Amino acid sequence: MPRRFHVFYLAAVITACGCPVTRAADEDAKHLDKCNSWIATARMVAEAWLDDELPQHYAAATLAKAAAKLYGIPACGDIGRLVSELHSAVSASEARGVRQALAHLDAPTSRRRTSK
Amino acid sequence: MLLARDVLDKQLIDKTGRRMGRVDGIVIALHQGRPPEVRAIELGSAVLGRRLHERVGRWLQHLAGRWGWNGVYRIPWRRITVMKHEIRAGMIAERTRALVVERWLRERIVGRIPGG
Amino acid sequence: MKNKAVEAALGIVTSVGGFLEIGSIATAAQAGGQFGFQLAWAVVLGGVCVAFLVEQSGRLAAVSGATIPDAIRGRFGFNYYFLLLLTMAVVSLLVLAAELGGVCVALEFATGISYRWWAVPVALLAWLIIWKGTFELIEQGVSALGLVTLCFVVGAVMSRPDWGELARHLWPTPPDRDSARYWFIAVSILGASITPYLMFFYSSGAVEDHWDKSYLDANRAIAAFGMGFGTLISMGVLVVAAAAFEPRGIHVEDYSQLGLLLTNVFGRWGFVLVAASLAIACLGAALEITLEIAYMFAQGLGWNWSENQRPSAEARFSATYTIVIVLGTLVLLAGFDPFKLTTVSMALTAATLPVAIVPFLVLMNDRRYVGSYTNGWFSNAVVIGITALAFVLAVVTLPLEIFGGG
Numbered sequence: 074m075p076r077r078f079h080v081f082y083l084a085a086v087i088t089a090c091g092c093p094v095t096r097a098a099d100e101d102a103k104h105l106d107k108c109n110s111w112i113a114t115a116r117m118v119a120e121a122w123l124d125d126e127l128p129q130h131y132a133a134a135t136l137a138k139a140a141a142k143l144y145g146i147p148a149c150g151d152i153g154r155l156v157s158e159l160h161s162a163v164s165a166s167e168a169r170g171v172r173q174a175l176a177h178l179d180a181p182t183s184r185r186r187t188s189k
Numbered sequence: 190m191l192l193a194r195d196v197l198d199k200q201l202i203d204k205t206g207r208r209m210g211r212v213d214g215i216v217i218a219l220h221q222g223r224p225p226e227v228r229a230i231e232l233g234s235a236v237l238g239r240r241l242h243e244r245v246g247r248w249l250q251h252l253a254g255r256w257g258w259n260g261v262y263r264i265p266w267r268r269i270t271v272m273k274h275e276i277r278a279g280m281i282a283e284r285t286r287a288l289v290v291e292r293w294l295r296e297r298i299v300g301r302i303p304g305g
Numbered sequence: 306m307k308n309k310a311v312e313a314a315l316g317i318v319t320s321v322g323g324f325l326e327i328g329s330i331a332t333a334a335q336a337g338g339q340f341g342f343q344l345a346w347a348v349v350l351g352g353v354c355v356a357f358l359v360e361q362s363g364r365l366a367a368v369s370g371a372t373i374p375d376a377i378r379g380r381f382g383f384n385y386y387f388l389l390l391l392t393m394a395v396v397s398l399l400v401l402a403a404e405l406g407g408v409c410v411a412l413e414f415a416t417g418i419s420y421r422w423w424a425v426p427v428a429l430l431a432w433l434i435i436w437k438g439t440f441e442l443i444e445q446g447v448s449a450l451g452l453v454t455l456c457f458v459v460g461a462v463m464s465r466p467d468w469g470e471l472a473r474h475l476w477p478t479p480p481d482r483d484s485a486r487y488w489f490i491a492v493s494i495l496g497a498s499i500t501p502y503l504m505f506f507y508s509s510g511a512v513e514d515h516w517d518k519s520y521l522d523a524n525r526a527i528a529a530f531g532m533g534f535g536t537l538i539s540m541g542v543l544v545v546a547a548a549a550f551e552p553r554g555i556h557v558e559d560y561s562q563l564g565l566l567l568t569n570v571f572g573r574w575g576f577v578l579v580a581a582s583l584a585i586a587c588l589g590a591a592l593e594i595t596l597e598i599a600y601m602f603a604q605g606l607g608w609n610w611s612e613n614q615r616p617s618a619e620a621r622f623s624a625t626y627t628i629v630i631v632l633g634t635l636v637l638l639a640g641f642d643p644f645k646l647t648t649v650s651m652a653l654t655a656a657t658l659p660v661a662i663v664p665f666l667v668l669m670n671d672r673r674y675v676g677s678y679t680n681g682w683f684s685n686a687v688v689i690g691i692t693a694l695a696f697v698l699a700v701v702t703l704p705l706e707i708f709g710g711g
Contacts, residue, residue, distance in 0.1 A: 193382075197382065198378050198379050198382050198383055198386075199379050200375065200379070200607055201607060207609065208607055208608060208609050208610075209607065210606070210607040210608075211378065211605075211606060211607035213383065232607075237383055237387075240382075240383050240384055241383075241384060241387060274369065274370060274371060274379075290621060291608070291619075291620050291621050292620075294620035294621060294623075294624050295617045295620040298620070298624065299616050299617050299620040299623050299624060300617045300620075302436075302616070304436055304437050304616070305436075305615065305616040305617045305623070
């Protein structure tokens with residue numbers, strides 16, 4: 074039994090050490106993907122809420138989460154604020170506010186690409 | 190009949206058909222000039238512990254003595270019948286020390302919860 | 306003969322209804338969202354492997370009258386069994402926490418109350434069902450309700466996927482980007498389908514129902530169609546996720562995103578169906594896993610363990626499953642992100658597969674247990690091949706995922 078353990082751990086350590094070191098460009102690409110993913114999620118939630126397809130508490134909670142995630146990604150803080158707007162509008166059941174915030178979301182796409 | 194293959198670790202069933210435990214150990218007496226003689230089978234946490242490591246066995250034996258559960262319970266070989274997939278013991282499990290923890294749990298805890 | 310046909314049909318329905326759980330939902334949703342249909346092959350491979358394993362589990366139980374834990378301890382001795390028990394118990398506990406989490410998330414969807422508040426009530430409900438219920442109630446009752454998960458198959462069809470595109474990816478294809486993520490999701494999918502607890506539970510059920518050799522045909526039917534249709538449901542989740550998320554570039558990494566799976570297709574009902582599916586599927590899985598961990602202790606140590614007896618007739622078994630539920634709940638409340646807990650526990654399942662599968666395969670080829678019904682070379686090959694793949698992938702990708710920051 075001990076011998077089997079050793080082989081397993083050895084294999085695990087070897088593969089862990091063999092991981093390629095992530096490059097800065099890869100990190101940026103990952104951040105961008107994540108950023109876009111949560112923006113798209115927020116948009117999908119808001120649009121579905123406008124169509125009365127999602128309950129309010131779920132839409133609000135998910136938008137809050139999306140905003141929080143975006144705040145956590147470098148260079149996506151601005152977008153995070155826009156999603157917070159969405160969250161506030163949904164929480165207040167303001168359909169017009171939501172539509173406005175969605176329009177803001179669509180506008181500044183150029184801003185995201187300025188990150189290194 | 191090979192002891193390790195046909196007796197050790199097999200399910201033990203008592204006279205009434207109740208599951209009594211598993212054969213955790215076998216006691217063999219070695220004699221000079223005579224073939225080894227199977228004396229008994231053993232059940233219990235200390236027996237299992239000993240199979241993992243000497244010290245574990247002794248520690249569990251000590252705890253069993255302190256707290257009253259079954260550390261080692263021996264059944265003489267003459268009271269055992271070896272069947273195809275299980276071992277039969279010519280006794281009633283409920284009356285033996287093998288089920289001391291089961292009885293304690295039943296009386297003190299499980300039996301006291303509604304629906305038990 | 307007619308009786309067996311009814312049993313087979315029941316078994317199939319039970320397997321289909323009970324197939325989906327948080328692991329298959331989360332991993333299929335991730336796969337569809339990030340890679341479209343590219344990982345469809347992983348769902349297929351997982352399904353094929355588990356179908357073979359389930360059939361073999363049933364065959365072992367029917368021919369030898371022994372459950373898998375029973376047979377493994379009997380054949381390999383306590384020391385190996387101890388390793389198996391420890392490994393399976395730890396991994397299963399993590400999966401249990403994820404399943405309980407799934408039910409809680411569904412309740413959060415329904416009520417808006419955070420999933421953490423639901424942990425204790427859900428655990429209590431699960432415990433009560435096992436305490437008072439019979440094997441039949443759990444197997445058939447919960448699984449029948451589980452048929453609601455067929456909504457994913459309907460949703461998949463209604464999303465009008467490019468069937469040709471899907472077909473092209475039923476065979477393993479390398480990714481066009483994000484290799485590390487691709488293979489990690491692949492291994493999570495495999496770990497979500499090929500679950501030892503399912504096999505062990507199935508063999509325990511077969512022994513509870515007193516299966517004998519006359520059940521072998523029914524067993525084959527249940528394995529093939531039950532696992533087959535179940536796999537279709539997992540595929541349905543993948544297709545639905547691909548339709549809803551991939552065009553938008555949504556990468557599923559949080560359970561809240563799961564609520565959006567069916568809104569495109571079913572409108573308001575979409576959300577309700579996802580919540581209902583999650584709640585029922587995860588509850589069923591939680592019950593199975595709890596029982597299975599308790600079975601492993603009970604069967605391995607020789608206690609009484611029937612689900613059809615009063616708890617006081619099997620006090621150690623009852624105490625064990627109670628403790629298991631408590632521990633599972635504690636893990637859930639410990640604060641891990643439920644989604645990450647799910648995907649990692651699925652990958653861990655894949656990584657520890659050999660511990661259960663290797664002795665199982667030895668048993669399936671041992672005449673002393675299965676008589677003349679040993680595995681054919683093909684059955685052995687399929688199981689060995691897919692398990693080896695899962696294991697290798699897991700060992701390679703798990704460190705990357707945990708340390709590389711997925």
